[in-house]
Amino acid sequence: MENILVTDNVRHSVWILYALLTFLTFLGWGMKLREKNVDNFLVRLKTFWKIVVFLTIAFSFNFLTTVCLLAFISYLALKEYFSMIPTRNADRRALFWAYLSIPVQFYFIYIGWLNMFFLLIPLYLFLLIPARMAIVGETKDFLKSCACIHWGLMVCVYALGYVCVYFIQTFKTPLPQGALGCVLYILYLTIFNDFMQYVFGKTLGKNAITPKVSPHKTWEGFIGGVLSTGVISMWAAPFLTPLSSLEGFFVGFGLACCGFLGDIVMSSLKRDLGIKDTGTILPGHGGILDRVDSLIFTAPLFFHYISYFYN
Numbered sequence: 001m002e003n004i005l006v007t008d009n010v011r012h013s014v015w016i017l018y019a020l021l022t023f024l025t026f027l028g029w030g031m032k033l034r035e036k037n038v039d040n041f042l043v044r045l046k047t048f049w050k051i052v053v054f055l056t057i058a059f060s061f062n063f064l065t066t067v068c069l070l071a072f073i074s075y076l077a078l079k080e081y082f083s084m085i086p087t088r089n090a091d092r093r094a095l096f097w098a099y100l101s102i103p104v105q106f107y108f109i110y111i112g113w114l115n116m117f118f119l120l121i122p123l124y125l126f127l128l129i130p131a132r133m134a135i136v137g138e139t140k141d142f143l144k145s146c147a148c149i150h151w152g153l154m155v156c157v158y159a160l161g162y163v164c165v166y167f168i169q170t171f172k173t174p175l176p177q178g179a180l181g182c183v184l185y186i187l188y189l190t191i192f193n194d195f196m197q198y199v200f201g202k203t204l205g206k207n208a209i210t211p212k213v214s215p216h217k218t219w220e221g222f223i224g225g226v227l228s229t230g231v232i233s234m235w236a237a238p239f240l241t242p243l244s245s246l247e248g249f250f251v252g253f254g255l256a257c258c259g260f261l262g263d264i265v266m267s268s269l270k271r272d273l274g275i276k277d278t279g280t281i282l283p284g285h286g287g288i289l290d291r292v293d294s295l296i297f298t299a300p301l302f303f304h305y306i307s308y309f310y311n
Contacts, residue, residue: 003062004167014056021049047282051291055187059180061168064110070164071106077156077288078102080279084269085148085263090138094129098149101125105157112168112306121158126150154216156289159296162303163187168301173242173310181240186255186302188236189295193229193256194263200224214267217260226256236291242310251305257295258301 028042058069082095101121108116130146163186166179175182201221209219233252237243243251266289270278279287 075084162299197225229256
């Protein structure tokens with residue numbers, strides 16, 4: 001089992017994150033002592049602490065641990081998704097194959113079979129799922145069920161799998177901080193973008209950007225979030241990735257826009273289903289899909305950007 005390369009810059013970035021969380025925790029406690037209404041903020045922060053510690057432990061061991069962690073998260077996300085969408089009794093056999101694809105997909109990642117990772121869900125499951133459903137013989141809502149199951153696999157298994165794929169891709173231009181540097185970069189930017197869009201939206205937001213999808217998303221929040229993410233990326237990119245500061249700004253700007261798209265896509269799904277959160281597993285945050293909605297866009301796109309320009 002191969003250990004994950006952890007450079008000094010990666011260690012420093014993790015310590016910076018812990019220092020920031022500690023500062024926010026003391027800030028929240030101080031505001032509560034002044035009788036400010038920060039209970040929801042503290043609940044969300046407590047959950048975020050657990051997430052960060054959980055990820056730190058996973059990345060501190062070896063690649064197998066990381067793959068198992070992401071496979072487990074994919075399972076929780078897919079289970080959460082299937083619990084939301086309407087499914088037919090005839091779909092049970094197809095759902096079995098959908099769940100079975102998780103260990104198979106992440107096994108291909110672990111052994112480094114990159115081509116099969118790219119093809120299993122978009123091609124082979126795309127063919128297998130409707131074929132298995134057709135054998136059952138139930139034709140009512142057949143197309144709708146096929147689309148729902150396959151979209152769930154693309155989001156919950158295929159897209160999230162890209163977080164692990166950085167570790168098995170061979171780059172002609174070596175990654176100065178290893179694959180973990182790129183993974184932390186994309187995680188930090190995605191989280192920072194969500195946070196800054198929330199802050200700017202709450203403080204300056206007046207003009208809704210998608211009123212029918214998410215009335216609380218504003219142009220002010222969107223612009224403030226993507227610009228601040230681009231600026232922080234100017235520092236983070238050369239620190240964790242092979243990107244220069246200037247390239248980092250434009251990449252960070254683009255990833256922030258993509259993260260926003262992931263957010264409103266999941267919001268559209270929840271509004272269509274008439275629910276507020278995708279689950280309750282993360283107190284203060286909602287469900288797994290509520291937290292990874294931006295990542296399902298940013299992780300694959302950044303991987304293909306790095307692969308194209310540095311491979």
